[in-house]
Amino acid sequence: MRALALDMGSRCGWAIGKAGEVCSGVWDIAPRRGESPGMRYLHLRAQLQSVRAAYPDLAAVFYEQAHHRGGAATEYAVGCVATVQAWCAEHGLEHAAVHSATIKKHATGKGNAGKDAVMAAMRGRGFAPADDNEADALALLDWAFVQGGAR
Numbered sequence: 445m446r447a448l449a450l451d452m453g454s455r456c457g458w459a460i461g462k463a464g465e466v467c468s469g470v471w472d473i474a475p476r477r478g479e480s481p482g483m484r485y486l487h488l489r490a491q492l493q494s495v496r497a498a499y500p501d502l503a504a505v506f507y508e509q510a511h512h513r514g515g516a517a518t519e520y521a522v523g524c525v526a527t528v529q530a531w532c533a534e535h536g537l538e539h540a541a542v543h544s545a546t547i548k549k550h551a552t553g554k555g556n557a558g559k560d561a562v563m564a565a566m567r568g569r570g571f572a573p574a575d576d577n578e579a580d581a582l583a584l585l586d587w588a589f590v591q592g593g594a595r
Contacts, residue, residue, distance in 0.1 A: 445462060445501075445503040445504065446460065446461060446462045446499055446501045446502050446503060447460070447461070447462070447502070447503065447504045447505070447506060447585060447588050447589075448460045448495060448499075448502055448504070448505045448506070448585075449505075449506045449507070449581045449582070449584035449585035449588060450505065450506070450507040450508070450528065450581060450584075451507075451508050451577045451578075451580035451581045451584065452488070452507060452508065452521065452524040452525070452528070453577055454472070454473065454474040454484070455470050455471070455472055455473075455474075455575065455577045456470065456471040456472075456473050456488065456491070456524075456577065457469075457470050457573075457575070457576075457577030457578040457579070457580050457581035457582075458470070458471060458491075458495075458578075458581050459578070459581040459582045459584070459585040460495060460499060460502070460585070461585065463589055466571070466582070466585060468571065468573065468578050468581055468582050468585075469574070469578060470574055470575060470577050470578050471487075471488075471491045472487075473487040473488045473491065474487075475487075482523075484520070484523070484524075485523055485524065485526075485527045488524060488527050488528070489527055489531055492527075492528070492531050496535060502535075502537065503537065503538065504537060504538040504539065504540070504588070505528060505532050505537055505538070505539040505540075506539070506540050506541075506542055506584050506585070506587075506588045507524075507525065507528055507539070507540075507541055507542070507584075508541070508542060508543075508544050508547065508580065508584065509541040509542060509543045509544065510522050510524070510525045510541070511544070525541070542584060542587065544580075546587065547562075547580060547583050547584050547587055548561075548562060548583070550583060550586065550587040550590065551565040551566065551583035551586070551587075552565045559576035559579070560576075562576065562579045562580060562583055563575075563576055563579040565579075565583065566579045566582045566583060566586075569582075569586065
């Protein structure tokens, strides 16, 4: 089973694969100049569609659980989660939210590890993340492999 892992932000880290076959990167889903803030969700949906076209065997999507920090950050995170959940429902895909502390603990052994520690852990596993967003997505995908959510 192929799975997609997402670390959603203006720069959305992603990792897709099955055991032994992983690719990853970062999508810039921020609204472009002159676009409404809601365009970020359409950009996210477009990226999800391109993944589905490239990987028709995609079976599950894992994403970092939205934290309620308040204000615009919460609105943005909840909107991204809703977009992913709706897209998964449309395509009959399983989806699950995973707490960031769970991802960090899996990657580094510490649930409160910093961005640099997660990046170092993913490099230690043979990946070359461009930034912390991609590293988080790789760590989440690796967690999904261990949990049996992706094979």
